[in-house]
Amino acid sequence: MKTTITDFTRRKFMRSLGVGAVVVASSAFAAGARKRGSSTVVELSDEQKDTLFFIFQEEKVARDVYITLGKMYTDETTFANIQISEQEHILSAQVLCERYGIDTSSVNLSLDDNYIGQFELHSMQELYNQCIELGQVSLLEALKVGRFIEVTDIEDLEKAAEGMPSDVVNTYENLKNGSLNHLDAFEKAIARES
Numbered sequence: 001m002k003t004t005i006t007d008f009t010r011r012k013f014m015r016s017l018g019v020g021a022v023v024v025a026s027s028a029f030a031a032g033a034r035k036r037g038s039s040t041v042v043e044l045s046d047e048q049k050d051t052l053f054f055i056f057q058e059e060k061v062a063r064d065v066y067i068t069l070g071k072m073y074t075d076e077t078t079f080a081n082i083q084i085s086e087q088e089h090i091l092s093a094q095v096l097c098e099r100y101g102i103d104t105s106s107v108n109l110s111l112d113d114n115y116i117g118q119f120e121l122h123s124m125q126e127l128y129n130q131c132i133e134l135g136q137v138s139l140l141e142a143l144k145v146g147r148f149i150e151v152t153d154i155e156d157l158e159k160a161a162e163g164m165p166s167d168v169v170n171t172y173e174n175l176k177n178g179s180l181n182h183l184d185a186f187e188k189a190i191a192r193e194s
Contacts (some may be wrong), residue, residue: 042165056093057124062086065131069142078189143190150183
């Protein structure tokens, strides 16, 4: 019997990947701020930097899953519409990584088929693979995968913002608002398909 997204809880999945600790670790706000002239420079802890990179990769997972599922279900426009927004989310997360000295050069953001579904973090590769496997079952299950991704993003962004500098918190709040809109779109598509 195939597993469906409704059988699959977020906590169970994240525990199996071991990624929960990375996001929760962001609450440790080490280092601190020091004054340089009129601006404040914030130094992030290694855990916080890992969290920024994690969120960057998680946004790529969303985009890549929606691209892949959109190719499977070409009549469903929800995937195509949201993948465009996810590209903007990736770029917002990448700006934060660059600002805080986190190297993202190992992550190829190309829309070339050779790079869709390729991830630096093993946990993100596993998440992508599982989402595609579940999404192949049916259009309804694919839409539920979209809902799962957005719920996961919202929860992870809220946790990742804890103890972060205001620019990170503001960006994550914007990303969360986008994810809430995406969640609404998937809920409507699920209701239509059910």
